[in-house]
Amino acid sequence: MYDIEIADLRKLIELVKEKYDYDFKNYAMSSFKRRIKRIVELYKFDSVDALVERLTHNPTFFDEFVSEVTVNVTEMFRDPNFWTILRDEIIPNILSNHNKLSIWHAGCSSGEEVFSMQILLEEMGVRDKSHTIATDIDSAIINRAKEATVSKKNIELNSSNYERYQGKYTLDKYFTEDKEKYNFNKQLLSNVSFRKHDLVKGQVFSKFDLILCRNVMIYFNQTLQNDVLYLLHESLFKYGFLCIGSKESLIWCDIANKFIVINNEEKIYKKVKE
Amino acid sequence: MFSYRNINVKYKAVVIGGSAGSFQPVTKILSSIPKDFPLPIFLCLHRLKHVRNGFVEALSIKSTKEVQEPFDKESIKRGSVYLAPANYHMSIELGNSISLSTEGMVNNSRPSIDITLDSAAYAYRDKLVGILLSGANKDGALGMKKIKDRGGLTIVQSPEESTINTMPTSALEATEIDMTLTTEEIVKYLIELDKLLKIKHENI
Numbered sequence: 001m002y003d004i005e006i007a008d009l010r011k012l013i014e015l016v017k018e019k020y021d022y023d024f025k026n027y028a029m030s031s032f033k034r035r036i037k038r039i040v041e042l043y044k045f046d047s048v049d050a051l052v053e054r055l056t057h058n059p060t061f062f063d064e065f066v067s068e069v070t071v072n073v074t075e076m077f078r079d080p081n082f083w084t085i086l087r088d089e090i091i092p093n094i095l096s097n098h099n100k101l102s103i104w105h106a107g108c109s110s111g112e113e114v115f116s117m118q119i120l121l122e123e124m125g126v127r128d129k130s131h132t133i134a135t136d137i138d139s140a141i142i143n144r145a146k147e148a149t150v151s152k153k154n155i156e157l158n159s160s161n162y163e164r165y166q167g168k169y170t171l172d173k174y175f176t177e178d179k180e181k182y183n184f185n186k187q188l189l190s191n192v193s194f195r196k197h198d199l200v201k202g203q204v205f206s207k208f209d210l211i212l213c214r215n216v217m218i219y220f221n222q223t224l225q226n227d228v229l230y231l232l233h234e235s236l237f238k239y240g241f242l243c244i245g246s247k248e249s250l251i252w253c254d255i256a257n258k259f260i261v262i263n264n265e266e267k268i269y270k271k272v273k274e
Numbered sequence: 275m276f277s278y279r280n281i282n283v284k285y286k287a288v289v290i291g292g293s294a295g296s297f298q299p300v301t302k303i304l305s306s307i308p309k310d311f312p313l314p315i316f317l318c319l320h321r322l323k324h325v326r327n328g329f330v331e332a333l334s335i336k337s338t339k340e341v342q343e344p345f346d347k348e349s350i351k352r353g354s355v356y357l358a359p360a361n362y363h364m365s366i367e368l369g370n371s372i373s374l375s376t377e378g379m380v381n382n383s384r385p386s387i388d389i390t391l392d393s394a395a396y397a398y399r400d401k402l403v404g405i406l407l408s409g410a411n412k413d414g415a416l417g418m419k420k421i422k423d424r425g426g427l428t429i430v431q432s433p434e435e436s437t438i439n440t441m442p443t444s445a446l447e448a449t450e451i452d453m454t455l456t457t458e459e460i461v462k463y464l465i466e467l468d469k470l471l472k473i474k475h476e477n478i
Contacts (some may be wrong), residue, residue, distance in 0.1 A: 031375045218346045249345040272420035
């Protein structure tokens with residue numbers, strides 16, 4: 001069986017940085033290695049060197065590479081209790097201070113969390129007060145998110161999460177059935193814009209009341225997590241909220257003390273210092 | 275068979291995988307090892323995806339050590355017991371930390387035992403003890419092969435004793451297993467290993 005060594009990955013990372021200006025050097029090594037192994041197997045390369053060779057001579061392959069290297073596993077209403085707290089505590093808190101709500105889904109993947117949020121806002125009757133930006137590094141996955149479809153095999157999991165979240169209806173209210181998939185009601189995306197953005201490059205493009213970046217930074221090492229937290233901090237209004245995955249932590253980041261913990265179980269933080 | 279030759283001061287970590295029928299042996303192991311067993315223990319046990327709470331508490335009740343679900347990038351501490359959290363894969367990183375991921379399921383499982391075992395084998399090389407217990411699918415077999423290939427020690431729960439033996443049997447087919455043991459013998463192995471590691475520690 002083919003085993004990938006760190007030296008192989010270094011060569012690949014260097015080429016991608018030099019030729020395409022994407023920097024994977026601070027990605028978490030174990031998952032990055034698995035992604036590369038997957039690409040090598042999927043495209044039947046003999047080795048990582050062969051992959052490097054393809055990327056050197058075939059720039060059109062790069063977009064596919066990015067799609068495969070990033071992890072696009074997501075579900076609607078993952079951790080239902082998180083969404084309940086968002087609905088019952090966090091969003092009312094924001095709206096009690098001002099009449100508008102700006103949201104950033106950083107690393108939105110195929111859009112399941114965006115759809116969940118729009119359903120939540122619709123059911124609260126405050127969707128018209130919100131503006132949402134959803135970003136990802138992978139253009140192909142953004143296009144899929146825009147198409148707003150959910151594959152049939154995931155619908156059961158999504159529905160049971162929605163039930164646990166105790167939504168007002170049943171999830172199928174928001175979908176129409178197609179052959180292989182379910183189509184999400186796109187009218188609910190009228191206040192959402194999708195765009196490409198690389199967290200690693202660290203560009204601030206707007207300010208938000210609420211940022212969701214759940215299970216995205218787990219693919220980064222601590223150095224990069226630390227850098228990205230600066231970006232997220234700068235992109236939040238003072239007293240804005242940051243949500244990360246339930247098993248992620250900020251405590252070792254330089255600017256952790258600029259946040260307070262609002263909910264430790266669901267990892268919801270509030271920015272309290274500029 | 276139990277062999278004293280496999281007790282070696284070089285070992286730096288223990289990783290345990292299990293699925294259906296593994297709760298009892300895991301509990302037996304955790305309740306029998308010395309409280310100050312010096313190596314970190316990584317547990318990857320198949321569990322319900324949407325039930326985040328309760329499992330770590332259930333394991334801790336009888337354990338001599340507290341069992342914890344690590345946070346992403348948490349540093350590995352000597353003698354700690356880490357359980358892969360629900361709906362995350364758990365990997366060991368070079369540089370002594372743990373990382374979590376939401377990659378797709380492997381062998382229909384997240385956490386997947388193969389992922390934990392493979393990453394641990396890479397990080398610890400020949401200094402790893404891998405133990406695979408009762409279970410109803412083949413997850414972990416490939417991981418045990420990785421441990422063996424990198425020079426680590428491989429132990430499976432004896433298929434006769436296992437409530438469901440697909441998991442240990444698959445590992446026995448996938449690679450050379452150093453010892454096929456009953457739960458009691460696994461405990462004995464860890465206690466003997468503990469004694470040796472402590473002697474080594476005292477002599478330094």
